[in-house]
Amino acid sequence: MRPMPALLMALCALMLASLTVGAAHVDLRDIFSDPQAMLVLLESRVPRTVAVALTGAALSVAGVLIQALVRNRFVGPDTAGTAEGAALGLLAITILLPSSPLWLRMIAASLSAMATTWLFLTVIRRLPVREVMLIPIAGLVLSGVLGSVVTFIGWQTDLMQYVGVWLMSGEFSGVIAGRYELLWVAAVAAGLAWFAADRFAILGLGDQVATGLGLSTASVMRLGLAVVSVVTAMVVTTVGMIPFVGLVVPNLVARIMGDNLRASLPVVALSGAVLVMACDLIGRLVIYPYEVPAGMILGIFGALLFLWLLHRRPAHG
Amino acid sequence: MIQISNLGHKIGGAQILHDITTSFPKGKLTALIGPNGAGKSTLLRLVGRLDPLQQGEITVAGHDVSRTPTEELARVMAILGQQTAIASRLRLSELVAFGRWPHHQGRPGADDRAKVAQALDAFALTPLANRFLDEVSGGQAQRAHIAMAFAQDTDWLLLDEPLNNLDMSHARALMARLRDLIDTQGRSVGLVVHEINYAAAWADHVIAMKDGRIMAEGFADDVLTEAVLSDLYDAPIAVGRHQGRPLVLHHA
Amino acid sequence: MDRRTRLTLGLMALLLAGLSALWMFQGLGAGNRGFILHLRATKLAALITVAVAIAVATILFQTVAANRVLTPSIMGFDALYVLMQTFLVVLLGNAGFAGLPAAGKFALDVGVMTALAVVLFGTLLAKGARDIPRMILTGVILGVLFRSVSGFLGRILDPNEFSVVQSVSFASFNRVDADLLPVAGGLTVLAVLAAWRMAPQLDVLALGREPAVSLGVRHQRLVLVTLALVAVLVSVSTALVGPVAFFGLIVAGLAHGLLRSARHAGLIPVAALAAAILLVGGQWLFERMLGQAATLSVVVEFAGGLFFLYLLLKGRIR
Structure with missing residues (x-):
């Protein structure tokens, strides 16, 4: 089975649907005769659709990277303290420098995300090696602890509104032209990973193999850490965290395609885009004309998928 | 006596035990032997009601294992699992x-x-x-x-690989202790052993299992023979004698 | 109970009595004494109820799971409670639900919650006995799932409101529903008494399934009864103050440290007293001394989370 064409078709169909669904009626056939429809399309629908696709793709790639970094399949950027780190950085700079420009905030978020992800990596390095399931548990708890700090600070400083958007359930309803372009940064960062795909694949095999093959694990780790942090920080600040994408998509793709990252990364990115797009559409339709955040839908589907991954029979033995 | 009849057991679709009928004689030391995955531990665990019975019947000194209240069974038999x-x-x-x-x-x-x-x-x-x-x-x-x-x-003592982690002197001491319980107090012991010479040295009765079936059972002298063991382990095995008991040698 | 246990219990009871007195009478002005005392007494009762419920629930759950790093909340118990509440609102309609008296509603909640928890966690524990980390991860993810579904249902119920049912992400020891207190307190006392009566059996249960079965304990029934007690206690604490994930972990750890004995007859009261001392003392400190009433729950959860990570790193998970 060749996944790419099928995924591309699915993504196109979903994107078309995404362009037409919404509170204001837009008929794609008369956009050229109807300036109102054109405006809605260009200012809201297209940006939203693009934002969803970029988020899904970038987060899935970030998921592949973090799983290679920690050599564990049950971890994602949302369960490694990364998202909470980004929120912490944003919160800090919002409080310390309320008038800071956007680029500074992004840098603060990225750096802080990097710091907490590094903390996670340090913590798990000290765990007993053979206990595969301990790593995700440690990640979840660390995320929880960091999240409670963020929530508390947000609460004390009356910034709860923002914190809620960043950490609880990401959604795309606020996306309009001019307010989502940072996601392109995330996409570019994720794209960078493709060039180093082989290195990450080798890294996933373990320190000894990597060193044996003459790979400098430290520099690959740094690159991976940077990409994961930047992607997550951009997503968190623009639309809020979308849970489970970075966790389940790499797993599903690896089941079909294996771990040759150079071949599978584009599939991972496309699948992530399809998944988030589908969830966003469901969220927009289920109580139309109101919306349920895509993050919430993913919280349900993602958790179910994760549980399935956790309890399916192993393919071999 | 422990009486096992028509016992079958499946774990996740795999048939672990096939229609087993056998017994552990009273007042004897019964050893379960066989290669890995033969179903020895499963059999012992079913007797000790550590796993629920799926098919067949087991009675321990007249007590039906699936129907007797568990607290009553605990005064008839003690079982030590591997965990x-x-x-x-x-x-x-x-x-x-x-x-x-x-x-x-x-x-x-x-x-x-x-x-x-x-x-x-x-x-x-x-x-x-x-x-x-x-x-x-x-x-x-x-x-x-x-x-x-x-x-x-209890009258019955069931031990699943009790020699794990024990050095030679403590393993020997344990077997001697069990022997003593049987000979002086008339108790009965069933155990799974991996190191076949412990069965050869101490057991009265041996049940040899392979692939969920019983290959041979009976007096230690009758079961621990070159023909049975070579077949059981799919390897040439020699059996010598030492102090009147069989001695199993794998460098045949 | 040995001497050490009795001595520990006595000292702890004294400490709690002292703290309670401090809580009740410290800084009591001349005016409006009756009102203030009533207010303080209500809050004290609530704090102690919650503390006891969380402590005993954690000890019992750790015994059932034969694992020392778990709490019912880590495994998604409180999320299940919130989900179940939301579900009842959907099922009975907001009006029908609001029409019920608070105590009756709570009793219904607890009943449904207990049934659900016994089925769900009974299955999970039975299946997960051999691979505890996987079981924990499953519980954690179930918690996420429950919270997401609650949020989703909340959205559907009232799309304009962002967080009708979506509970706050951390507990607050300040907003206690006084109407619930008598029922909640009563249930807690009953559950704790039941647990106390079962103490010798719980000692055997804590050995793990195989030894317990071998010793003739009716393992499955005992597990289900214990889980039911845990469900009742978690319902009480969640209804009163909201989700508290890690506090129980600290308290159970403290109790084990103080006693150096695994007997439940001692563990249960020591854990309950330790929890009450921490909550009453902590709330007094933060509310009266530091003027930061809301902070305690966060500090407790933060410390508990770190303690959990510490236990993981020490390899205390099995």
């Missing part, structure tokens, strides 16, 4: 004292305390009685678990 990791932080004496639970249900008397002291002594654990389980070696913890089963003071 001996314990989350509670217990002293060795406390662990062994749990062996008396079936007799007092939480209110130990003087008799119970005496039995515990006796069990600790029998397994050379008295000097370690106040140490915590996680502070002693694997072999010492294993002996404490066996002492707990021993303190349960």
Whole structure:
């Protein structure tokens, strides 16, 4: 089975649907005769659709990277303290420098995300090696602890509104032209990973193999850490965290395609885009004309998928 | 006597035991032998009601295992499984004292305390009685678990690979202790052993299993023969004699 | 109970009595004494109820799971409670639900919650006995799932409102529903008494399934009864103050440290007293001394989370 064409078709169909669904009626056939429809399309629908696709793709790639970094399949950027780190950085700079420009905030978020992800990596390095399931548990708890700090600070400083958007359930309803372009940064960062795909694949095999093959694990780790942090920080600040994408998509793709990252990364990115797009559409339709955040839908589907991954029979033995 | 009839067992679709009918004679030491995955432990666990019965019937000294109340069975047989990791932080004496639970249900008397002291002594654990389980070696913890089963003071004692973690002298001491229980107190023991020469040296009755079926059973002398064992382990095996008992040699 | 246990219990009871007196009478002005005393007494009762419920629930759950790093909340118990509440609102309609008296509603909640928890976690524990980390991860993810579904249902119920049912992400020891207190307190006392009566059996249960079965304990029934007690206690604490994930972990750890004995007859009261001392003392400190009433729950959860990570790193998970 060749996944790419099928995924591309699915993504196109979903994107078309995404362009037409919404509170204001837009008929794609008369956009050229109807300036109102054109405006809605260009200012809201297209940006939203693009934002969803970029988020899904970038987060899935970030998921592949973090799983290679920690050599564990049950971890994602949302369960490694990364998202909470980004929120912490944003919160800090919002409080310390309320008038800071956007680029500074992004840098603060990225750096802080990097710091907490590094903390996670340090913590798990000290765990007993053979206990595969301990790593995700440690990640979840660390995320929880960091999240409670963020929530508390947000609460004390009356910034709860923002914190809620960043950490609880990401959604795309606020996306309009001019307010989502940072996601392109995330996409570019994720794209960078493709060039180093082989290195990450080798890294996933373990320190000894990597060193044996003459790979400098430290520099690959740094690159991976940077990409994961930047992607997550951009997503968190623009639309809020979308849970489970970075966790389940790499797993599903690896089941079909294996771990040759150079071949599978584009599939991972496309699948992530399809998944988030589908969830966003469901969220927009289920109580139309109101919306349920895509993050919430993913919280349900993602958790179910994760549980399935956790309890399916192993393919071999 | 333990009577097993038409016993079948599946785990996740795989048939572990196929229509087993056999018995463990009373007042004897019965050893279950066979290659890995033969179903020995499963059989013993089913007798000890650690796993629920799916098909067939087991009676222990006349008690139907699936119908007799579990607290009553606990006064007839003691079973020690392989899983001996314990989350509670217990002293060795406390662990062994749990062996008396079936007799007092939480209110130990003087008799119970005496039995515990006796069990600790029998397994050379008295000097370690106040140490915590996680502070002693694997072999010492294993002996404490066996002492707990021993303190349960039942007619039947079922042990799943009790020699794990034991060095040669403690393994020998355990087998001698079991032998003594059988010969002087008329008790009965069933155990799964991996090291076949322990069966050769101490067992009265041997049940040889392979792929969930019984290949041979009977007196140790009749089962531990070159023909049976070579077939059982798919490898050429020689059997010599030492002090009137079979001695199994794999460098044939 | 040995001497050490009795001594520990006595000292702790004294400490709690002292703290309670401090809580009741410290800084009591001349005016409006009756009112203030009533207010303080209500809050004290609530704090102690919650503390006891969380402590005993954690001890019991750790015994059932034969694992020392778990709490019911880590495994998604409180999320299940919130989900179940939301579900009842959907099922009975907001009006029908609001029409019920607070105590009756709570009793219904607890009943449904207990049934659900016994089925769900009974299955999970039975299946997960051999692979505890996987079981924990499953519980954690179930918690996430429950929270997401609650949020989703909340959205559907009232799309304009962002967080009708979506509970706050951390507990607050300040907003206690006084109407619930008598029922909640009563249930807690009953559950704790039941647990106390079962103490010797719980000692055997804590050995793990195989030894417990071998010793003739009716393992499955005992597990289900214990889980039911846990469900009742978690319902009480969640209804009163909201989700508290890690506090129980600290308290259970403290109790084990103080006693150096795994007997439930001692563990249960020591854990309950330790929890009450921490909550009453902590709330007094933060509310009266530091003027930061809301902070305690966060500090407690933060410390608890770190303690959990510490236990993981020490390899205390099995």
